[in-house]
Amino acid sequence: MNFNEKFNQAPNATGLVGHFIAGQLTYQTERTQNIYNPATGEITKQVALADTQTVEHAIAVAQAAFPAWRDTPVIKRARVMFKFKELLEQHSADICQLIGQEHGKILHDAAGELQRGIENVEYACGAPELLKGEYSKNVGPDIDSWSDFQPLGVVAGITPFNFPAMVPLWMFPMALVCGNTFILKPSEKDPSTSLFLAELLKKAGLPDGVFNVVNGDKEAVDTLLHDRLIQAVSFVGSTPIAEYIYATATAHGKRCQALGGAKNHAIILPDADVDNVVSSLLGAAFGSSGERCMALSVAVAVGDEIADLVIEKLQAEIKKLKYGHYADTSNDFGPVISAAHKAKVEGYIQSAEEQGAKIVVDGRGAAPSGYEQGFFVGPTLIDQVTPDMQSYQEEIFGPVLQIVRVSTMQDAMQLINEHEYGNGTCIYTRDGEAARYFSHHIQVGMVGINVPLPVPVAYHSFGGWKRSLFGDLYAYGPDGVRFYTRRKTITQRWPAANVREAKQFSMPTLN
Missing domain, CATH: 3.40.605.10 (Aldehyde Dehydrogenase; Chain A, domain 1)
Structure with a gap:
């Protein structure tokens, strides 16, 4: 066999x-x-x-x-x-x-x-x-x-x-x-x-x-x-x-x-290439059904203009995503691991809604044709998320992307630095000065510059900060x-034969 x-x-x-x-x-x-x-x-x-x-x-x-x-x-x-x-x-x-x-x-x-x-x-x-x-x-x-x-x-x-x-x-x-x-x-x-x-x-x-x-x-x-x-x-x-x-x-x-665990944030600056941001967010948030510790689960948009544009484009692209059985390689992602985990992820979506967030795309109740009993959660997009919400504070570990709106890059960095997790993060920008400042001051172990999943290659090392x-x-x-x-x-010395050396009681030095 x-x-x-x-x-x-x-x-x-x-x-x-x-x-x-x-x-x-x-x-x-x-x-x-x-x-x-x-x-x-x-x-x-x-x-x-x-x-x-x-x-x-x-x-x-x-x-x-x-x-x-x-x-x-x-x-x-x-x-x-x-x-x-x-x-x-x-x-x-x-x-x-x-x-x-x-x-x-x-x-x-x-x-x-x-x-x-x-x-x-x-x-x-x-x-x-x-x-x-x-x-x-x-x-x-x-x-x-x-x-x-x-x-x-x-x-x-x-x-x-x-x-x-x-x-x-x-x-x-x-x-x-x-x-x-x-x-x-x-x-x-x-x-x-x-x-x-x-x-x-x-x-x-x-x-x-x-x-x-x-x-x-x-x-x-x-x-x-x-x-x-x-x-x-x-x-x-x-x-x-x-x-x-x-x-x-x-x-x-x-x-x-x-x-x-992790709560990985992506900062989107107003000068970012929006189409490329949207493409990378889709894979980073929903790939592997979001069940990875480097998943990008929070996009922090600096300014309402960039937030609205990203959400509009994300909403259109999410409609094209396919999820289902592992053997169908036209699918973008599959189910979550268990019925209990499906319920947990959907509970976070419910919690966000109850606490005032806006569910832009709702993945609850997902049931692909032929796999209605599977443990599926559809791609979910949530806007108007605030740091006091449970769904923001905790790791969801599912295909859920949350949008937080802030006024400045400093506000965005403060959010990330104050979060209890510090696994991965990234910034989308064309501004080298901003990227350099971000990478130097952010309190996170793995940092991407226009790279949504900054997982180190095998000859570097993988790990986060904080909890x-x-x-x-x-x-x-x-x-x-x-x-x-x-x-x-090991320190070794081979004394010369038949040579009696003097006693020494002080710490050996080269003086």
Whole structure:
């Protein structure tokens, strides 16, 4: 049976998605949860929810595999990643199919997600260069000093539903090439992609036990956070959970990076190219059904004239958008992940309306022909939003674009700087002076100048400010290398034979 047959049909005879531990799929569980096709609303599979014993078994397996993997030459670890990249590309259609089935993402969007993940694998292939240490000769009389970067041990990644391929690929390729072993706890809403990646790693030559996948809920998460063998935890998700993950992990002596939520603003200055602004806002606000932490959910128009013009053009273009089943690539976006999330997004729209905002385009009650039971929210445009509204303050995580009107660029920047989130932002303008001032003074971690989704490429690092990130190091890129290693500095001296040296009690210096 090939990969496509194994994972695009029922994972076993009962349709149960299990775990991947010690190089094997395992289905032991006492608890399960339904997996839905978000486009149809139908239950398609069930996922096993790992208990504490199952997670601890995976951790023990990873700990046992660590010494041999740590001592594997870095060039050999990198070769596994080279082969893994090749397999990802060969099986890209299968992976995108899995993402579409369980997440609902349109195939072309899934392909984009996967490609951004593959770029992180490409960066990890440079581990022999990235892990080169530092050396200084004669730091003192006949004394040499150097430092190298050594793996931590068993590390864990806890990843969200919205990018079932890309976000895990932010984490484990770098962790593995640095010499760590890895436990991945993906979202229980769309877990099959992670198991597919595990099978590809095994086929690429990764030794059994070095990479393990446990599916589960809070019980599995808490086991990872409390187990003394876990040295570091990477997390991407909502801010309340990120804060909990960070507080719990660090309280147990673990290194932690926890990426949380966002409320990304785009400032539109009066000199902006309106047609291009509208085109980019459509993709940035409604792509992936708005279920991404870099989605542009608030457009801050400087002046009523530019606001009215942008809204007029947006309203016309939104009518042309298509949403529906993942396999129809003429669709622009698909459903949201669940019935509960659909209700939550529609609740924010209702809240905005009740608090005085104007619903220009209403996506509530969306029901594409043939998929009336799916979890769809149509593209929604809301004007006259004010900072005191709940829908402005909180992350909606759906295909909803809000318009806030201000008088000056300074007013717009103040809105952004005062918001509790600081993940991404952008400014639309032709004024280089304004753009430079904005990029220097805005209190946000990732900034775009006429770029609506300023997601850093794989050889930079990804992360926000304020309550969008808990921890000191960003995800992937150079920060990823530092997060998954610790520095060791060695200083050595070889005294001349048969020479008795004088005692020295003061701090050694070069004076």
